[in-house]
Amino acid sequence: MIVFTLNGTPQQFDVDPDMPLLWTIRDVAGLTGTKYGCGMALCGACTVHLDGKAVRACVMPVSAAQGKSVTTIEGLDSRVAKAVQDAWEKLDVVQCGYCQSGQIMSAVDLLERNTTPTDEDINAAMAGNICRCHTYVRIRAAIMEAAGTLQSEESPA
């Protein structure tokens, strides 16, 4: 039995400990916002937060989540997450949308650590997330937009 906190709620999963976290989330817990894209941690569509840090759920055995806290796109509710999702919507970043849960999870992780990212910081944090619609121009702009929102919240006039 694997026990971890999923989007704030402790849950038990009677699954093969080697089952990737991704498939536990999708097929067992029924949360489908996290996507399968490659199964080899090459595309980032499966990105979730494990104890607040972005990880690729498609190659992480569910046993690695034992006793930890997993957040998926459905469970995002932080100030940073709101800034990111609002910016994504404001700039109409999405096209097909399939990669965007993963993009947003990676962007939130970046901005949780660094609210003044440079282009290089964005490249480093986001290069693991493929977008086949190539929305990269807007992903970059939306991260900058969200960073601006967070900075203005942090330094009230």
Place this chain on the structure above:
Amino acid sequence: MNRHDDITLSRRRFLVTTMAAGAGLTLGIHLPVCAGESRRLPEAGPGKAGGDAVVPADFEPNAFVRITPDNRVTVIAKHLEMGQGSYTGLATLVAEELDAAWAQIDVQGAPADASRYNNLLWGKFQGTGGSSAIANSYEQMRRAGATARQMLVAAAARQWQVPEQEISVRGGVVIHTDGGRRASFGELAELAAKEPVPEEVFLKEPGEFRLIGTRVPRKDSHAKVNGTAVFTQDIKLPGMLTAVVAHPPRFGARVKSFDAGKAKHVAGVTEVVRIPNGVAVLGRDFWSAKQGRDVLQVEWDESAAYKSDSSAILAQYRALAEQPGMVARSEGDASQALKSAATVVKASVAFPYLAHAALEPMDCVMQLSKDGVEIWNGEQFQTGDQQAVAEVFALDPAKVKINMLYAGGSFGRRANPASDYLVETAHIVKAIDGRAPVKLVWTREDDMRAGYYRPMFYHELEAGLDADGKPVAWSHRLVGQSIAIGSPFEGALIKDGVDVSSVEGASTLPYAIPNIRVDLHSPKLPVPVQWWRSVGSTHTAYAVETFIDQLAEAAGRDPVEFRRSLLAGHPRHLGVLQLAARKAGWGTPMTAGRGRGIAVHESFNTFVAQVAEVTVQANQRFSVDRVVIAVDCGVAVNPDVIRAQMEGGMGFGLSAALGSEITLDKGQVVQSNFHDYVVLRIDQMPRVEVHIVNSAQPPTGVGEPATPVIAPAVANALFSVTGQRFDRLPLKITA
């Protein structure tokens, strides 16, 4: 006279206008279909829009609009939303003429029905492709909105006992201009449904547009940023099994035998079944089915398998190119003019197979019941797929119901002429006698290796310049598999033996050259091929636009000025060429190691020019730093969606130009996942500027036309720095 009357009088009578303008519009030839439709369906009624939600109080004036008492307007989208913005664009057209509030609009995918939802450019076939969604729907969807509006106005007039002329509609509210009475669409829905459907409707003049031409937010953004958007991959039905298939290792191989023993011992695996194209392992979830497949033992009969290499195919193509092919275009006498030319320039270029590699690998959910078959999928070819699945079950196609979902990319892949992955799902469902709904999931490796690629192509070009550097002859030979031959589209796409989708962009060479010959060889190979975002232009734009650059160089002329001198008969090419050049600062000096290149190309009646700026490093690596794009797509229905498609479409082409190729080694596909099928990541994405030509021409598509232009623009930029031309893609600078 009140203001509404002014608007009414300035509105065109739809029928009159289309008959007058019809000859110049693609729409004209399809009017009989529209007219027939309205004759068959003269009344509004529940179930008319979409077909499933039959609620008596709903107002459904036609197949595309449903207004419910809760004041929601549902637009039924006949085209797939695969990222290109079709749902937003189609809804914009309806909302414009309906004078609805954008916030009250929802969009729903249409069921498969060629009589109501056919692509007007494709005859009786429902499908999305060729960048045609807005082009074919521009008047149809506006008319749908205008019809609903007119009936709402009629209902209000009857209810309020006032003349229709005193009623206006603004932002989803019907208003009696003089008396101040107001009603929402929802309040009028039930009454409007009782009004007769008008035979004539009035469409706005462009000057009256409130939504068209503005940045209307995407309808799918919210659901796609919070994880609630539903893709095929996300469907879970009661009792559903997930299927993972062992496909043949080579094209043309077949199952000889298999041993399911080990697979059946994997926890969660429920069945292992043979299907025509392999062996399917079914399980309670993806992981169990995948683990079952990993230990499945299949012996393949490879007696008929294709076992060639990419290099052997290229050698075969080069040999073919020594012989004349089928003529796609012939003007003057190119071979004679080449003989007498002062200067002769030659080039050849080879293009690899390319996978679409949509981020959602191919998948499909299917359920068999006593009523027929139900499918959940993001479909590019609804009625083709419906027919193909019906054939597997020997059913009437009307018994195959398709629930349209978002597609996680497609780029052409979900428009498979053989309905390959749907037919595969159908065979699995059939093999288990339909006792459970099935979700087929291809792994990334399956998706990469199951075929249906942009065909490999080889081009040879030869041109002659006269003593003044003016081009006098152009000869272009193409060798590559036809997508259309053997497909249901053979009749429509093959003209005098030539697959127009193989030569589009080459046979349509816009440059004024007196002697032109374009010919084609279409060798038949067992490697499955398919349209890939911008189809023939994916290779022809590169060949033409790098070769014209080479001619400019040979003539000692500036690449922009040289093109301009040959484009007098093509003002829209010329317009985007000059706009892109100007916005990019063409001609201004660049620092050492940096350079600019330009390309211009028309595809699907949309004109795109791009200027690429590159930086070349000492180690032969290079970056594409900035791309300036000019586009002329007629009326810009949604400028922000157009910008997004220019950015993304260009990026898709840049991915292929810089790193992607599918190669065969003894018939086996070498690449399997994103480590060896290299696609663009954010750190390689250039800055992009998009400039849209202001145009009153009918709108044309934007999903594809940015894709083919970037590779030649980059290659020309690299030439300006390195002096190297490139005879194959992806682009690599040599030491």
